[in-house]
Amino acid sequence: MKRTKPGSKPEAELGADDYRTIRSALVNRHTELKSLLDDADAMPAPTGEMLTEVHDRGDEATTNVISELRLNSKQRLIWEYRKTAEALQRLESGKEFGLCIDCGIPIEAARLRASPIATRCVRCQEKREIRQDERDATPSL
Ligand SMILES: [Zn+2]
Structure with a gap:
């Protein structure tokens, strides 16, 4: 145990x-x-x-x-x-280190250990990447 x-x-x-x-x-x-x-x-x-x-x-x-x-x-x-x-x-x-710049909650410790330059929590980063994927789906040529 x-x-x-x-x-x-x-x-x-x-x-x-x-x-x-x-x-x-x-x-x-x-x-x-x-x-x-x-x-x-x-x-x-x-x-x-x-x-x-x-x-x-x-x-x-x-x-x-x-x-x-x-x-x-x-x-x-x-x-x-x-x-x-x-x-x-x-x-x-x-003061600001480790706080999500979008929602202000503390960024997950594991995420900061893996990527100290992270400025968003996992949830906000995912939301952002989904939005970027939608933009990237439009051919630029
Ligand atoms: Zn966040």
Whole structure:
């Protein structure tokens, strides 16, 4: 029989350890994004042929780096870089971090651990993605 220790934190809330973990994950990702953006500035945009060639040689590490630059595109990296900086600011201020920007309820702890830059709770994010899917369903060409 499993018993809950008295005084143990419920899974739904972020503890001090979580904040430390999330903070260091954000700082690491921020640094990583900075260097990815520097690399993106330094190298020409990879072409489809380059990707195929690298893949044929089985150079998975290089493929992953190029894929990340290509698939996530520079705009996406810049977006995530900003979101990471914003999340760090919220974390430092200690007030807004972890609250859904749409409905204001605390974002699920598991979600924040997995994605510290999340600004919406699961429910609001799903609603938003459904709306985006509807827009994306319209061909843009
Ligand atoms: Zn919400």
